[in-house]
Every structure is written in structure tokens, then in C-alpha cells.
Amino acid sequence: xxxxxxxxxxxxxxxxxxxxxxxxxxxxxxxxxxxxxxxxxxxxxxxxxxxxxxxxxxxxxxxxxxxxxxxxxxxxxxxxxxxxxxxxxxxxxxxxxxxxxxxxxxxxxxxxxxxxxxxxxxxxxxxxxxxxxxxxxxxxxxxxxxxxxxxxxxxxxxxxxxxxxxxxxxxxxxxxxxxxxxxxxxxxxxxxxxxxxxxxxxxxxxxxxxxxxxxxxxxxxxxxxxxxx
Amino acid sequence: xxxxxxxxxxxxxxxxxxxxxxxxxxxxxxxxxxxxxxxxxxxxxxxxxxxxxxxxxxxxxxxxxxxxxxxxxxxxxxxxxxxxxxxxxxxxxxxxxxxxxxxxxxxxxxxxxxxxxxxxxxxxxxxxxxxxxxxxxxxxxxxxxxxxxxxxxxxxxxxxxxxxxxxxxxxxxxxxxxxxxxxxxxxxxxxxxxxxxxxxxxxxxxxxxxxxxxxxxxxxxxxxxxxxxxxxxxxxxxxxxxxxxxxxxxxxxxxxxxxxxxxxxxxxxxxxxxxxxxxxxxxxxxxxxxxxxxxxxxxxxxxxxxxxxxxxxxxxxxxxxxxxxxxxxxxxxxxxxxxxxxxxxxxxxxxxxxxxxxxxxxxxxxxxxxxxxxxxxxxxxxxxxxxxxxxxxxxxxxxxxxxxxxxxxxxxxxxxxxxxxxxxxxxxxxxxxxxxxxxxxxxxxxxxxxxxxxxxxxxxxxxxxxxxxxxx
Numbered sequence: 001x002x003x004x005x006x007x008x009x010x011x012x013x014x015x016x017x018x019x020x021x022x023x024x025x026x027x028x029x030x031x032x033x034x035x036x037x038x039x040x041x042x043x044x045x046x047x048x049x050x051x052x053x054x055x056x057x058x059x060x061x062x063x064x065x066x067x068x069x070x071x072x073x074x075x076x077x078x079x080x081x082x083x084x085x086x087x088x089x090x091x092x093x094x095x096x097x098x099x100x101x102x103x104x105x106x107x108x109x110x111x112x113x114x115x116x117x118x119x120x121x122x123x124x125x126x127x128x129x130x131x132x133x134x135x136x137x138x139x140x141x142x143x144x145x146x147x148x149x150x151x152x153x154x155x156x157x158x159x160x161x162x163x164x165x166x167x168x169x170x171x172x173x174x175x176x177x178x179x180x181x182x183x184x185x186x187x188x189x190x191x192x193x194x195x196x197x198x199x200x201x202x203x204x205x206x207x208x209x210x211x212x213x214x215x216x217x218x219x220x221x222x223x224x225x226x227x228x229x
Numbered sequence: 230x231x232x233x234x235x236x237x238x239x240x241x242x243x244x245x246x247x248x249x250x251x252x253x254x255x256x257x258x259x260x261x262x263x264x265x266x267x268x269x270x271x272x273x274x275x276x277x278x279x280x281x282x283x284x285x286x287x288x289x290x291x292x293x294x295x296x297x298x299x300x301x302x303x304x305x306x307x308x309x310x311x312x313x314x315x316x317x318x319x320x321x322x323x324x325x326x327x328x329x330x331x332x333x334x335x336x337x338x339x340x341x342x343x344x345x346x347x348x349x350x351x352x353x354x355x356x357x358x359x360x361x362x363x364x365x366x367x368x369x370x371x372x373x374x375x376x377x378x379x380x381x382x383x384x385x386x387x388x389x390x391x392x393x394x395x396x397x398x399x400x401x402x403x404x405x406x407x408x409x410x411x412x413x414x415x416x417x418x419x420x421x422x423x424x425x426x427x428x429x430x431x432x433x434x435x436x437x438x439x440x441x442x443x444x445x446x447x448x449x450x451x452x453x454x455x456x457x458x459x460x461x462x463x464x465x466x467x468x469x470x471x472x473x474x475x476x477x478x479x480x481x482x483x484x485x486x487x488x489x490x491x492x493x494x495x496x497x498x499x500x501x502x503x504x505x506x507x508x509x510x511x512x513x514x515x516x517x518x519x520x521x522x523x524x525x526x527x528x529x530x531x532x533x534x535x536x537x538x539x540x541x542x543x544x545x546x547x548x549x550x551x552x553x554x555x556x557x558x559x560x561x562x563x564x565x566x567x568x569x570x571x572x573x574x575x576x577x578x579x580x581x582x583x584x585x586x587x588x589x590x591x592x593x594x595x596x597x598x599x600x601x602x603x604x605x606x607x608x609x610x611x612x613x614x615x616x617x618x619x620x621x622x623x624x625x626x627x628x629x630x631x632x633x634x635x636x637x638x639x640x641x642x643x644x645x646x647x648x649x650x651x652x653x654x655x656x657x658x659x660x661x662x663x664x665x666x667x668x669x670x671x672x673x674x675x676x677x678x679x680x681x682x683x684x685x686x687x688x689x690x691x692x693x694x695x696x697x698x699x700x701x
Binding site for chain 2: 055056057058059060061062063066076078084085086087088089090091092093094095096097100101103104105106107108109112113116117120121124125126127178179180183208209210
């Protein structure tokens, strides 16, 4: 290292980013130890926006939310699903131990209603978690949501397309989700509070389809004949 | 019964003057645009009079602002006045085009005397920058006649009222022309002389209608009045003499309207969360703005800030000739409950109901759904969506025995368009519905598609392949 740099370091005149600052922000653990470690033990921030960026549903994105949904719904907090792309399947959620009395599904028809609804859910003390599929959002609107999230103290996760990873966003936590080779979920931390982003981890998600005990795929040979019916 | 009559000698002028920042000379012109009907004090001081030709008026005051008289507009403005008067008196009658009648006999005890009622009304008038001649009479007609002469006094003494009526000329007593001429030929010149005549003589020598009019003034004949009912919605309009080109110029009249809205809301004990603002343009479709607050609100300042923000984002498309602010949705006001002694926040149950009702009110009842598993083998029937209800904390049934299912269910099965990469479990045969005609006979598999999605696919009887869910 050069002389000048050494002097600077010794005088402690330069901030060294490796020192993780433990921010005192309220948060909820994700329920996945590996991910919690990558997030500096913080997990989902409360009173702030989180974003999950993914291309297609069905890669384990709901499984990622399940531990939080289970905990909050049994703690008497309401879990809102706002404009989900498909129907959350009640028997599967109930089987996973989510209290369905606390799950509310909202579908908004008009554009203006989406933000309004989300803001109202975020500000309410009854809300534990809001999962929202916003479609297109302007940066200004995300900022507005971030402010609304700060007014409450609940977890808000926006599910957006992966191409938005390039755009900057005021969200406090941004995760890029991609499917792995072993039916796992690869999580790439694009942004988080209190430290550098760039952490990657892979979460085993095989159990979501009861595949955990099968040593290798192709145990059951499909009846696929090579041509779609 | 005692009646209070408000006569607005130039209501339209007052209405327009108070939405204006600069107080220039102003005149109301009749529909055809030939003659001046009313002139504001400033115009009058420069020589403009009612009945004057418009050309003469303009040559006297070149910068004269002109407003065309419009009966519909006048009726609307009069109703606006009835609305605030309704806060003080319950029984109100509209007397178009320029009068309001209120029953005040029953209010004396509430306000502590007639003088207090009078003062309250006068104060209301001056707050709204309105000119009105007030009078009290023992009959509606007596109150009206006295008010229109501008000699109203705060008294409940019948003798006093009758004396004031007695001195009134026949013209002021509102006899029609024919009757007036006949009365004058008889040699009667004041209303007092007519009142002194015996009633049967009056009916015989003049007409029964004249008698009815006289008896209504005296209170010897019933003069029923239908009370006015205030509308449920709030609506206020401001009309401008000169077109307003900058949105900044709209804020001044809006401020007044919003403070009236605040007063109205306070009086209703209600809040609102959406305002409708319509800006009328001369040659274009009106601009309609919907201003929403994120929570129930009644403060004029908060509304004004929102409107200001909106104007900053969307500049005016065209000059504005009038604006209408209306509120149709009212919400019950909630008491602000802070933290209690133990630091507990407000009752969550109540907060839950508030949130859900707000969402339902705005989005419609069907937008909010609660899901629950149902006992059926068919995947599309194994769940149901119902209206949102607060759970009663009953013991949850044990669902862990349910078979493994995907977390996403597609709204309907989608054709499988590509060959899956990997096959995992299956087949799981689901066959049912023979009892209600919705027959389902499928073999379900779990498979992974090329883009990493874990899908719940099935093959039906006709060998078609479909995706029915995603293992999200």
C-alpha cells in the first residue's frame, strides 16, 4: 500500500466500509438463517419498503415469505396480498400454518387505487405484512410508498420484475431472486441499509414441493412422450 | 310564530366580489346585455346606477367588470346562503330570487332572546361579506315586506310591527298594479289604511285575492311554507369576472370555499377523503380533478396543500371562468385516541374495522376477500373466497393433514406450451365431481420448466396438458 494511503489509514481519516454498523432499525427475521446472516442479522426491515425482483412466479418467492407470514398471522397481525398475479392457494397456505383469518386478498381495478390502498394498509397498526405486485411504478411513487411505510411499522414487500434491478429505488432492501439448479432460490442482495450490498446466498427450497427426500431428480420418470399434448 | 326575513339586495354582486382579490368596480348586467341591473358601491360612487344603459356605464367607468345575470346561478347562490343559515335555524324557506325566511320564534330560548338571534345572523352575514336587510315579522309576508323596505327592527312586539306595516306605501306592500290603482282611486295610500278596512267590504269591493294578501300580512289567514331541507352533499361554486390564467389565482377563492367546507364538516361532525374540483373553461371541456387524502380530513389547510400540489404538477390547460368544489362522500369522525397510561395503543379491533371499511368503501365490497380451504378434492373447489370478517379467535382446524399443494393457483388451467425439463412426483390422480356435474378427472405431476419455475401440471382425460399452479 502506498505511503499516503498508509498515513491516511493510521490517522483514521478515512472511513473503512468493512465495519458494519448495526443500525437500530426495527426488523423481522426472514426465518432463513443463511439469508439473515447475509443481511447482517437484520432481516426484513419494518417501517420501510423491501423489493423482491424476479422474472416469473413459481421459483420459491412465496416460500421465502412463509416464515414471516406464519409468525405474523399467529401474532394477530394481518397479512395483505395486494394485486397478486395468481390466486394464493388457501389449502396450501393453511397447511403451512398460516392463519387464514388474518390473510386478506385485495384486488384493485383502478390505477390510482393501488397506491392509495397500499398507503392505507401501511399506515394501519393492524397490518403486519403487505405483499404487493405493483406492475409499473414511477420512482416518485416508490418514494411516496417509502414515506407511507415509514409512517407505519410493518413489513412491505413489493414484487417487481427483474429488469427494474437496474433502476435505483428508495426501497431499504432490494433482493434479486433467481431460480437455482437444485430447485433452490438464489438471493442476491442489491441494496440494504447499514452495509454494502452484493451478498449472495442460495436458499434450499426443495421442500416446497416435497422434493427434499429424493436424492436426485428423475426418480419418477414422467409420462412425457416428447410432444406436448 | 315569529319570522325573520333576509333580503339580499345584490346577492350576485356579493357572491362575485368575495371571490375576487382586486376590488374593482363591478356591475350585474341583464341577460340581453343592454342594461345595468345592479352596481356595486364602488361603481355607484362613480355614477353607475341600476337601470342605466350599459354603454353609459362603460363610458363612466371604463374598467367596469361585468357579470351577466343568470337565474339558475342566482338560485344556487341563494341555496348556498340557506345552507349556512340552516346552522342557526331549522325551519328555513327559500323565497327566490333574493330572500330567505327563517322561523325564529322557537329559537328565542335557545339563543337567550331575540336580540341574540339577530346578532348571530348579522355576524354570519358579515363573516361571509354579504349585504342583507334583515327584518322580523309576526307573519312571513309581514317580515318580507318590512325587510324589503330596509326598515327591519329587532322586535317581537306585534303592535310595533303593525305600525311599521301601516306606514308602508301600497307599492312596497306588493299589491299588483291593478289593485293598487283601484285602492288609490278609493283614496287609500298606505297599507295601514287598507288594513283598517272591514274584511268583507275588502273582498266585495276589490277581490278575494286582495283580501287573502291582506289577511296573510295580518296573520288572519294561514300562510303555509314548506321548509327547505339541506342537501347531503357539499357544493360551492366561485365565478370569475375575468378569466384566471394562473393556478395561483385559483387558490384565493379556494381558500374561502375550503374554510367553508371545514366549517360545514365541523358542523356535520364528519370528515371526508375526496374532493371533486371542476374547472370550467370558456371553449374547452371542463377540467375535472379528484383530490384524495390518505385519511379522513376536515382541515381547510390540508386540502389546500393537496390542491396546491396538484396544481404544481398539472398546470392549467386553459383559462378558468369558474370553479366548483363538491364533496359527496362523508366519513364519520373518529376520536383521536392517544396512547393510554400503560403505553398500549388504540384498540386494534377498532383499527382493523376502520381500515377494512375504508378499503371497502373505496374499492367496493368485492375487492376484499378472505380465503379459506374447503373440503373438496377438486383443486379449484378446495378453496373459497368470502367477505372479510374479523376472526373470532376460534381454534383453528388442523390443516397439516392436507396434501402438498402449490402456493399459487392459476385462475384457470393454462395449456402447457413447453416440455418440462425435469419431472418430480406424480401422478396423483384427482377424480371427482360426478355428484354435481363438474366432473374432474386428472393426473397431477410436479415438474420444473426451463426457466426454473416449479409447476403443478396435469393431464386430463383428453390427453391435454395444463399448468394449474406454481410452487411459489
